Amino acid sequence: MQNIEELDSPPVVGETYLVPCMFGRIYLLSSAQSKPPDWWPVLRPSHQDSIYTAQTRSKWKDGEFTEETYCEYDSKAPHHYHVDPRFASAELYTAWEVENKDWHNVIDIQGDIRWSEMVCLREMPTQRLFTGFGRQFVDDHKGKKIKCGRCPHRGVLLNSVPVHDGIITCPNHGLRFDAESGVCVTE
């Protein structure tokens, strides 16, 4: 049985894989509904939202003001996972979500990860899989830069994320950055 996290190519629709699952309540963001606790397939890692904002301030140095970037943290936001739409049934989503391909649903954490055998139900390009927010999210972040070594969206540390073909992909929601310039190049 192949572990989904160890694949070097996309999972095949109809095949069975070992998938990380989390017990918790799932929140369907676009519809503001929630479903009762159950085991849901999740994308890792777990993370907090609202943990980070990158800001700039003026600093007096060598007889002139220069702009510098600094980071502020809010550690009160709850940790959560997102559903892995490759292994979640269509009934999980509203018609709106399916139509708009907005798969960005949240699972609160009520325990540890369990590995379950699950069938891959649909193909999902990596970018769609992780961003899951739809077009507006991509447009809002295009051209933004990595700051303090962190993703400009929710501040995930990108220092140890491997570079592939000159691109760093944020593991949380899939924004892609040019490794040289740090600019978001997600299309």
Ligand code: FES
């Ligand atoms: S934290 Fe959301 S894309 Fe990086």
